[in-house]
Amino acid sequence: MDEIIExxxxxxxxxxxxxxxKISIESVExxxxxxxxxxxxxxxxxxxxxxxxxxxxxxxxxxxxxxNGQIEVVFNQMKALLYDPKPxxxxxxxxxxxxxxxxxxxxxxxxxxxxxxxxxxxxxDSMSPLIKKDMDALLKSID
Numbered sequence: 483m484d485e486i487i488e489x490x491x492x493x494x495x496x497x498x499x500x501x502x503x504k505i506s507i508e509s510v511e512x513x514x515x516x517x518x519x520x521x522x523x524x525x526x527x528x529x530x531x532x533x534x535x536x537x538x539x540x541x542x543x544x545x546x547x548x549x550n551g552q553i554e555v556v557f558n559q560m561k562a563l564l565y566d567p568k569p570x571x572x573x574x575x576x577x578x579x580x581x582x583x584x585x586x587x588x589x590x591x592x593x594x595x596x597x598x599x600x601x602x603x604x605x606x607d608s609m610s611p612l613i614k615k616d617m618d619a620l621l622k623s624i625d
Contacts, residue, residue: 487521490540491533502536506543513547515540523556531568535575538563542578545585553582554589561596569609572600579608583623590624597621 489501509515518540525537538560545553563575579593598615602610 483518483521486518487525490525491528491530492535495532498532498536502540505540509540509543509547513544516544516547516552519544519548519552519556523559526559526563529620531571532562534566535571538575539578542581545582548586548617553586554592556587557592557596561592564596564600564603567604569605569613571599572605573616576613576620578621580623583620594624 486505490498490505492498504562505515522537522541522544525533528534541553541556541560560575563571565610566575576597578579579597582589583593597620600613600617602614
């Protein structure tokens with residue numbers, strides 16, 4: 483498990499990203515990473531925005547396998563990334579939530595509330611319409 487976290491957090495962003503993609507693809511077919519939700523959760527606090535985003539996305543990838551409220555329990559920590567100062571983090575996290583909605587419909591109201599609380603004024607005029615578009619797409623998939 484430590485080796486996986488190290489590879490997801492390594493300085494070579496391209497290698498870490500490729501490894502995260504591999505885990506994401508494997509997560510479609512197997513529950514072998516669902517036990518790593520707590521480790522991914524710790525990565526949400528990383529100073530590196532790429533690491534935080536990868537962690538969020540990998541937790542979302544586990545939604546199909548998670549049970550006993552595993553995702554719901556950690557969502558309060560996850561949703562902090564929806565208010566991240568970096569707009570690209572917010573956009574990628576909004577995209578990743580589609581998988582949670584698909585497999586964890588019991589979380590729809592939590593997600594809707596979190597998305598509706600995103601303050602678009604915190605972002606540059608060039609980015610806020612893009613975030614708004616992502617928010618609307620996610621909310622539309624709920625309704």
